[in-house]
Amino acid sequence: MSLQISKDETAIYDRQIRVWGFEAQARMKNSSILVLGTSGLSIELMKNMVLAGVGQIIVVDERSVELGELGSNFYINFSDQGKMRAEVCVEKLKLLNPKVSMLAKTSFTPELLEGQHLVCHADATLDEMVKILVKVINFQLENESNLSFQRHQIYFRKYIWHVGISFFDLVAHKCKVAETIDETCYVSLSQSFKTTFAKGTKKQLLRKLSPTFILNKVILDFCNAEKCRPSQSPEDLAMLKNMLEKVVLDFFPVNEKLQKEVLASFNSAIPFYNIIPLAQGELAPCTAIIGGIMAQEALKIVSAKDKPINNIFVYNGLDGEGLVHQLAPEE
Numbered sequence: 001m002s003l004q005i006s007k008d009e010t011a012i013y014d015r016q017i018r019v020w021g022f023e024a025q026a027r028m029k030n031s032s033i034l035v036l037g038t039s040g041l042s043i044e045l046m047k048n049m050v051l052a053g054v055g056q057i058i059v060v061d062e063r064s065v066e067l068g069e070l071g072s073n074f075y076i077n078f079s080d081q082g083k084m085r086a087e088v089c090v091e092k093l094k095l096l097n098p099k100v101s102m103l104a105k106t107s108f109t110p111e112l113l114e115g116q117h118l119v120c121h122a123d124a125t126l127d128e129m130v131k132i133l134v135k136v137i138n139f140q141l142e143n144e145s146n147l148s149f150q151r152h153q154i155y156f157r158k159y160i161w162h163v164g165i166s167f168f169d170l171v172a173h174k175c176k177v178a179e180t181i182d183e184t185c186y187v188s189l190s191q192s193f194k195t196t197f198a199k200g201t202k203k204q205l206l207r208k209l210s211p212t213f214i215l216n217k218v219i220l221d222f223c224n225a226e227k228c229r230p231s232q233s234p235e236d237l238a239m240l241k242n243m244l245e246k247v248v249l250d251f252f253p254v255n256e257k258l259q260k261e262v263l264a265s266f267n268s269a270i271p272f273y274n275i276i277p278l279a280q281g282e283l284a285p286c287t288a289i290i291g292g293i294m295a296q297e298a299l300k301i302v303s304a305k306d307k308p309i310n311n312i313f314v315y316n317g318l319d320g321e322g323l324v325h326q327l328a329p330e331e
Helices: 007-012 014-020 022-029 040-052 085-094 126-142 202-206 211-226 234-251 256-269 272-278 284-303
Strands: 032-036 056-060 101-105 118-122 154-160 163-169 172-177 180-185 312-316 321-325
Touching: 007 014, 014 022, 022 284, 032 040, 040 056, 040 085, 040 118, 040 284, 056 085, 085 101, 118 126, 118 284, 163 211, 163 284, 202 256, 211 234, 211 256, 211 312, 211 321, 234 256, 234 272, 284 312
Parallel strands: 032 056, 032 118, 056 101, 118 154
Antiparallel strands: 154 163, 163 312, 172 180, 312 321
């Protein structure tokens, strides 16, 4: 890859080049990123990447604009109702930085993976994440002999109102940290959620996973099973309680007495009856925070400058808590 940028681009990005260097900026300029979905969170992500000066972003969304999204996606207005979301958002994003190539697609095809350095999936269920991963893996296997093909680095995000979870599957990622080269192997999505903690006292076990992570995992499981957000109905609250128990038992296969103590602690720390009324959409201030962090990590990935998160980030807007968890089954 040619690490070249023009004189006018050097002038435009002068301040950030002074922060992360010419080589990192050139890698950004030569990168191509595929974004699936145009939620409020993915708009924040793309806005920050466009302003930073990546080379190309391809936006895929087969849905049309609905008025219910006006509160979270600031590139959508009343006059856009019925138009394709990807096309509306791309036209607005182009205005931020004409140097960045923006393409809108209304359907996903595996061919779109060609030449991409990063694939981001916004607001995906677990099943949707796995389907995209399978398509990426199949595309990689079919194109192993293609020397121009870039091995894809992928992360997914699920966000509801004030809580969010991001998963990074970067396969084997090499980057420059200070003056040294760091290479990290990332665990796959399916393997990460098979991680277990079978040893330790109650206090030690509760330090392994935060209530924010457990809450996000339960909501992710609910959305995957029901294909919708949880409501305040007694049936949904009962299902969330059952899912919480299953999540805790799966991650902590310890003796029955200790499991009950750990479950009681998480039950106390996660009051669903207070949280679920807020889980009906996206909250713009939270999307701004999470989108900023996700864009930061995306730029680390495509610039190969500094080490990205390994491998899960969770956020809770009620208390402003953002935490990194590294989940990997013991070999």
